[in-house]
Amino acid sequence: MKEMRVSQLLNPTLREVPAEAEVVSHQLMLRAGFIRKAAAGIYTYLPLGWKVIRKIEQIIREEMDVKGGQEVMLPIMQPAELWKESGRWDVYGPEMFRLKDRHNREFCLGPTHEEIITDLVRSEVRSYKQLPLLLYQIQNKYRDERRPRFGLMRGREFIMKDLYSFDKDLPGLLESYDKMYKAYERIFTRCGLTFRAVEADAGAIGGTGGTHEFMVLADSGEAAVVFCKECDYAANVEKAECLPRLVPTDDSLKVMNGEIHTPGTKTIDQVANILKINKTSLIKTMVYKGDDKYFVVLVRGDREINEIKVNNSLGPFVNLRMAQPEEVLSLLKCEPGFVGPIGIDNDIVIAADLEVAEMESLVCGANKKDYHLVNVKCGQDFVPTKTLDLRMVVTGEPCLKCKGKLQEARGIEVGQVFNLGKKYSESLKATYLDDKGHEQYCLMGCYGIGVSRTMAAAIEQNYDNNGIIWPMPIAPYHCIIVPVSLKDEEVVSTAEALYKELTELGVETVLDDRDERAGVKFKDSDLVGYPLRITIGKKTLAEGKVELNNRRTGEAQLVTAEDACALVKAIVDEALK
RNA sequence: CGGGGUAUAGCGCAGUUUGGUAGCGCGCCUGCCUUGGGAGCAGGAGGCCGGGGGUUCGAAUCCCUCUGCCCCGACCA
Numbered sequence: 001m002k003e004m005r006v007s008q009l010l011n012p013t014l015r016e017v018p019a020e021a022e023v024v025s026h027q028l029m030l031r032a033g034f035i036r037k038a039a040a041g042i043y044t045y046l047p048l049g050w051k052v053i054r055k056i057e058q059i060i061r062e063e064m065d066v067k068g069g070q071e072v073m074l075p076i077m078q079p080a081e082l083w084k085e086s087g088r089w090d091v092y093g094p095e096m097f098r099l100k101d102r103h104n105r106e107f108c109l110g111p112t113h114e115e116i117i118t119d120l121v122r123s124e125v126r127s128y129k130q131l132p133l134l135l136y137q138i139q140n141k142y143r144d145e146r147r148p149r150f151g152l153m154r155g156r157e158f159i160m161k162d163l164y165s166f167d168k169d170l171p172g173l174l175e176s177y178d179k180m181y182k183a184y185e186r187i188f189t190r191c192g193l194t195f196r197a198v199e200a201d202a203g204a205i206g207g208t209g210g211t212h213e214f215m216v217l218a219d220s221g222e223a224a225v226v227f228c229k230e231c232d233y234a235a236n237v238e239k240a241e242c243l244p245r246l247v248p249t250d251d252s253l254k255v256m257n258g259e260i261h262t263p264g265t266k267t268i269d270q271v272a273n274i275l276k277i278n279k280t281s282l283i284k285t286m287v288y289k290g291d292d293k294y295f296v297v298l299v300r301g302d303r304e305i306n307e308i309k310v311n312n313s314l315g316p317f318v319n320l321r322m323a324q325p326e327e328v329l330s331l332l333k334c335e336p337g338f339v340g341p342i343g344i345d346n347d348i349v350i351a352a353d354l355e356v357a358e359m360e361s362l363v364c365g366a367n368k369k370d371y372h373l374v375n376v377k378c379g380q381d382f383v384p385t386k387t388l389d390l391r392m393v394v395t396g397e398p399c400l401k402c403k404g405k406l407q408e409a410r411g412i413e414v415g416q417v418f419n420l421g422k423k424y425s426e427s428l429k430a431t432y433l434d435d436k437g438h439e440q441y442c443l444m445g446c447y448g449i450g451v452s453r454t455m456a457a458a459i460e461q462n463y464d465n466n467g468i469i470w471p472m473p474i475a476p477y478h479c480i481i482v483p484v485s486l487k488d489e490e491v492v493s494t495a496e497a498l499y500k501e502l503t504e505l506g507v508e509t510v511l512d513d514r515d516e517r518a519g520v521k522f523k524d525s526d527l528v529g530y531p532l533r534i535t536i537g538k539k540t541l542a543e544g545k546v547e548l549n550n551r552r553t554g555e556a557q558l559v560t561a562e563d564a565c566a567l568v569k570a571i572v573d574e575a576l577k
Numbered sequence: 578c579g580g581g582g583u584a585u586a587g588c589g590c591a592g593u594u595u596g597g598u599a600g601c602g603c604g605c606c607u608g609c610c611u612u613g614g615g616a617g618c619a620g621g622a623g624g625c626c627g628g629g630g631g632u633u634c635g636a637a638u639c640c641c642u643c644u645g646c647c648c649c650g651a652c653c654a
Binding site for chain 1: 578583587588589590602603604611612613614615616645646647648650651652653654
């Protein structure tokens with residue numbers, strides 16, 4: 001019989017909040033004795049923290065296995081050759097931990113495992129008869145984040161599940177994608193999380209198809225998402241699109257013409273003020289440098305440029321940044337505040353946002369210090385090289401799908417599903433022979449879940465002033481038994497008997513056998529977040545009763561010891577169903 | 578990687594301005610007492626004051642330097 005007494009449990013709880021922790025999940029995990037920091041972004045999991053991790057992993061395993069996933073163990077330390085072959089050795093940059101062996105051969109600590117898994121499959125898969133293949137692993141991954149923070153939320157060493165799908169054709173890939181999407185919905189639901197799947201940008205992993213991120217909605221989330229109140233549209237702001245929202249031209253603008261003197265105006269606000277027009281009537285002209293190429297991006301004055309959209313539609317670039325003022329000056333012979341799209345060299349690409357293209361009359365920089373041009377129209381006065389969606393979406397804008405109002409929220413990204421297409425199978429030559437004997441590239445998908453981050457996210461959504469409130473399926477233990485005094489023999493013997501019985505019933509139970517005052521035990525049990533607590537005290541025991549407390553509802557009921565057992569068993573079974 | 582902050586006992590902090598050999602609360606150990614929401618009393622253990630260098634009779638304190646950590650920004654599955 002597995003048993004655990006709190007007196008023996010390595011569960012160092014803290015009364016005070018360690019100064020280094022900012023977000024609730026980090027504070028509570030430290031205070032409740034779940035994790036300890038080893039270095040920035042690197043943590044030790046203590047017994048209770050590790051139990052939660054293993055519960056989450058187990059739920060993931062079950063749902064992956066149901067879909068035909070096969071678990072493997074892949075190397076964390078990976079040879080540079082594979083990464084050079086895929087082209088990502090150079091692309092990944094300083095975020096990858098790199099090391100050398102005694103022979104000076106290069107390796108990295110895997111930030112992800114596409115290369116290594118594709119290498120396996122290309123060696124071992126020959127025939128279409130072996131496909132589809134769904135392989136997954138749950139392991140540590142390493143990313144040398146510029147700024148690790150928020151405890152387990154953004155670590156440099158973290159636990160991740162990745163499943164890689166290999167299919168012989170597009171319908172197969174779409175089916176694998178759909179399987180994983182549905183599995184993820186089940187996983188996060190079972191973990192007790194409120195989440196939303198959102199359309200997302202594929203980022204460095206790349207790939208040809210769509211991608212969805214699974215976001216746990218929480219104010220502490222690092223990601224911003226928008227979703228529609230009317231329909232099911234939801235997207236990461238990096239990706240979010242909406243209908244262009246046209247605004248009428250300023251009346252005051254109609255009476256102006258040509259070049260206007262606008263001395264000293266460095267910002268959109270200053271120009272709008274001096275001309276007494278709305279920012280919506282201005283063109284924001286930004287010069288970017290993508291690798292070694294300069295180009296110009298135009299959005300309306302009230303808009304923010306979405307650099308991810310810029311990168312996706314004009315790049316992709318390894319390095320994309322705004323041009324320095326000196327660079328702008330030497331490129332356009334004009335200071336940044338007064339640049340505009342008219343009269344720019346033909347070989348410089350001009351990318352205009354959809355809204356810029358549709359405005360009747362606009363103001364832009366004259367490419368001449370202290371002057372702006374008024375009554376400019378896109379298509380007449382200048383012709384952009386490309387016209388596309390390049391801006392950030394904000395709250396209240398019309399949904400692309402249904403014209404409903406979009407709303408913003410914060411989210412913690414706990415999972416992402418990617419349709420990779422042939423990106424890695426081509427670069428790493430993962431092929432199979434089809435039923436006609438022709439060699440074909442595998443179609444791949446990759447599906448990640450941040451396991452350690454999911455633990456943090458679960459806390460962000462389940463806590464109160466007293467501590468964590470674990471959802472039953474991922475709680476380190478289901479139930480804690482608290483004998484109020486160790487001096488009273490009947491209290492102790494009842495506690496021991498209940499403990500034995502519950503444990504035999506398969507309820508994961510700990511017994512708080514510490515010789516502490518009741519208050520201390522209650523505080524600790526609330527902090528750690530055991531879903532159920534049985535309190536055994538002299539007074540109630542005199543009436544033949546013990547108390548059953550529900551951590552989430554705060555509800556307490558007096559029942560006989562016998563009933564307490566049956567009740568706890570029933571509650572746990574119901575919650576795990 | 579830029580900007581800011583910080584480093585003193587396991588945790589939270591004071592002491593640094595004005596140099597004189599280290600302190601408070603919590604936790605920990607012993608004993609008494611107490612036992613339904615982090616009790617009380619008494620006694621105790623625990624610190625190369627982040628590292629290195631300098632100034633000085635003397636440095637937690639002043640100067641130089643390195644490092645760790647935290648925050649903001651940039652960046653990022």
